[in-house]
Amino acid sequence: MEGYATMIYLFNNQEQLIKILTDKIVKSAYHTQELTDENYISDKLIVEVKAMDDVELAEVEYIGISSLNKDHAYDLFYVLSHKTVGTITEFIGVQSGIEELRKIPVYDIRPNGSVRQHAERIIQGSNWTVGYTPDIGNAGVNYYYMSAFDALKKMCNSFGVEMQFHVEINGNKIGNRYIEFKKRIGTVTHRRVTYGHNALEIIKEVQKANLVTALIGRGRGEEVSSAGENESGQAGYGRKITFEDIVWEKSQGKPVDKPAGLKYVENKEATAMFGIKTPNGNIPKIGFIEFDTDDRELLLQRTYESLNEQCRPQVLFRTTSAYLTAEIGDTVRVERPDLNIDYAVRVVKIEWNRISNRAISLELGDKLNDSLGSQMKSLSKDIENRLADEIMNQKSDIVDHILSANGFNTNWYSETEPTNPRINDIWYQPDPEFEGHYIMRIWNGEIWEELVRTKNFNRVIEKIKQVEDHLKTTEAEIEKIHARNEEELEKFREELKSLDLSEEKIEAITKKINLELPDFDALKSQIESVRESSRVNAEMIGNDGKTRYSKNILIGEVDRKLLFTDDHITIEANDGGFKKGQTYTISFEALCELLAKAKVSFNFGREAVRGVTMTLTPSSSKLTTVQTGSKTVDVLPGDYTVLMTSGWYKRYSQEVRIEKDTTIDILTEYREIAEGNRTMAYQGEWSENPELILDGGVS
Structure with missing residues (x-):
């Protein structure tokens, strides 16, 4: 396009x-x-x-x-x-x-069939229809009390497909809306990029922290009892399925050999390069992964696909369309001369200029910032729950680890470091310095990051108490004001009655006054809201005195763009903004992208022109004026006044906006007296001091 x-x-x-x-x-x-x-x-x-x-x-x-x-x-x-x-x-x-689909509920559906059958059940009753779907077999998945969009995401994860939204516009209205599902969006290209090339910026790199060379995959728990057999009305589930009994053979077209009885799938080349060294040779580094599926063959396939991404160092790159031309989801190969390997990665992010329909920047490689927003929400919720929880005092009554309330992460209670943790797992580690106290840590995918120590909880509780005491005082003051208002209003009502006004007029007047008074119930509701949120906004202080968690965050996108023509970027914060008298530290990284010049061509409407000077004056003071005597010139994008001056042609100017290569038509009219202009009649007379001498001509 x-x-x-x-x-x-x-x-x-x-x-x-x-x-x-x-x-x-x-x-x-x-x-x-x-x-x-x-x-x-x-x-x-x-x-x-x-x-x-x-x-x-x-x-x-x-x-x-x-x-x-x-x-x-x-x-x-x-x-x-x-x-x-x-x-x-x-x-x-x-x-x-x-x-839209985030606002449409799915209550309880349990389809067992193809991608199309699942998707149609999920979006039933919405404006959207199912477009293309791949034929990848059947599966059974439960969708229980969630949004239609979350259900679609769960379906995509179960089947290993990707989705994209499009609509049709017919005349002056929106037509069909449809969702396409594909095994992999984009195409497998033959393009290559080289690690270390100066046009390939490394955004984030994780060399070996999460590297594994074999994976054990687990699926959904097997149903051991039906809903009708249980008083709760829900089915009972046992151990999660594995692919231990599935056989893969390369001779049968499978990507690797996986014999029956082997609990994991392995990339032997990766084990040879990155495995654990032993006297008998390298052995695989084995990890775990889970998928919401009850199909053992599909479980093995999904586990193998994940292994291909985790069995090598992971890098996320950024580049421009000058170095790489691609579309979202396309597969390209990365050459790693430093490791003597090359592997396939995908284009995971593109920013387009929709005026020129050109890609400004592309990101490709491994998605190392998975669902940061959802991780932060989960972390925030977990921290709020822990602040009000007295589970620290009941450790003797619980097992070493239990599932959290949302069922997606695990809370560990042990002196030794938990094995095989998942991102957002919480570990309550006994504090070695203070007996009877604990260190609350969260697994971020690489290390157990410290959040807070119970030794410092008294500081947190004290801050919450100060806020609540202030709110109680405020509430009492509002109660007094409200009572005083009611008393004054009643006195005023009595005075109105003494004026022989009708009851209707008195009611109308007092109603008007009531509207002007503060709504105490609304104020009280706001106070309750603040009291509740004060628990969250209380600082969580670690043993080093640094703030670990705060809801005071920047408003707007973190990734800002300062254009060449801009003067500054405004930064705001929620929760009351930046407080006067306090010092804040704002860390940032800046990436400077060179502006690409546009080629401007001038069309004079003649095969040859004489003595023409073109001057392009920008409207922005940050751009410089360009002057040329040729038919083409390169300038930075912007608004310009284009001026032609010449001894042969009349002065000509126009206002233009230049964003890409463009041609500007220039009107060239001869001056009234100029060589070559033979359509003009001239009449002269003799003078001792001539201003113009005509050479030749017709008398």
Whole structure:
């Protein structure tokens, strides 16, 4: 689609077309696609346009834009926010399908069938339909009290497929909405990138912390009793399934040999390079992984695919389209001369300029920041629960480890380091310095990171108590004010009665006054809310005195972009913002991306021109004026005034916006007196001091 003009469609909440924005109105449009670790394409759109009035803005609910490299398909974004600053209105949109399906509940469905059968049951009753689905067999999965979007993610994880959202736009309305499911979005290309190349930036690298050369996979627990057999009305499940009895043979087309009875699947080449060294040779480094499936063959396949990503050092790269041309999900190969290996990775994130339809940056490699948002939510919830929990005093009554309330992570209680932990597991380690106290740690995938020590809990509790005491005082003051208001209001009512006013008028007057008084119940509700959140906002202090957890975080995207034409970036924080008199430390990393110049060609409408000077004056003070006498020139993107001056032609100027290679038409009209202009009649007379001497001509 590179080179084609991009049109942006604005729809209201009734999905009626309000306006079509062309590239003459759109100042910038950046579309970010990301292949998440939860098997779906996440889309985000940031658009800047010439300022729109408040009436139009109030109507805008959706933004539609043509899908990249997909004919007759569009991406539909739900408008998350909009703001107008000066002459520019900015829209921020997120994938509408995700936003809608997050608000549609799935109560209790248990399909057993194909990907299509599962997906159709999940999105039944929504605006969305199932598009392409691969034929990869049947499976049974339970979806119980969750959103339709979460159910789709669970289905994708169970089947090992990926999903992407598209819509159709027919005339002036939104048409069909559909979700495509594929084994792998993107194509397997023959392109290669080289580790260490100066055009390949390393964003994050994990050399060997999580490296394993063999994996034991476990699936869903086997049903040992039906729902009808149990008083609870729920089925009973036993041990989780494994692929121990499944046989793979390379001679039968399988990727590796896995004999019956072997509990793990191994990459022998990785074991030879990265395995555990013993006198008898290297043995595999073995890890564990779980999938929500009851199909043993599928479990082995999914485990093998995960092993291919975990059996080598993991790296996430960033590059530009000048070094690599690819689309989201595409597979490319990374050459590692330092390790004498090469392997396949995928393009997991692309930022597009939708004005030029060119990729600005691409990220490829391993997804090393898996679901950071969900990890933080889980961590926050777990910390809140632990603050109010007295389980520390009841260790003798519990086993070494139990599942947390959400069932997804484990709480460990032991002196020795737990084996085979999962991310977000909590370990309550006895404090070696203070008997009877504990150190609360969380497994981040690499180490047990310390959160807090119970020796310091008194400091946390004291902070919470101070906040609650303040709230009680405030509540008492509000009670006094409320009582005083009621008393004054009753006196005023008596005075009104003495004026012989009707009861209706008195009621109307006092009702009006009541509306102006603070709503005590609302204030009380706010106080309760603050009291509850105060437990969370209390600092968790470690033994080194550093803050471990705080909900005071930055507002907006962490990954900001400061354009060449911008002066600064504004940083705000929630929870009251940055407090006056306090010192804050803001750490950041900056990546400077060179602006690509655009080639400007001048079309004079003549085969040859004489003595022409072209001057391009930018509107931005940060750009420099460019002057040339040739037919082409390279300039940085921006708004310019183009001026032609010449001794042969009339002065000509125009305002242009330059973002990509472009041709500018220049009007060349001869001056009234110039060589070559033979259509003009001249009349002269003799002078002792001539201003112009004509050489030849017709009398």
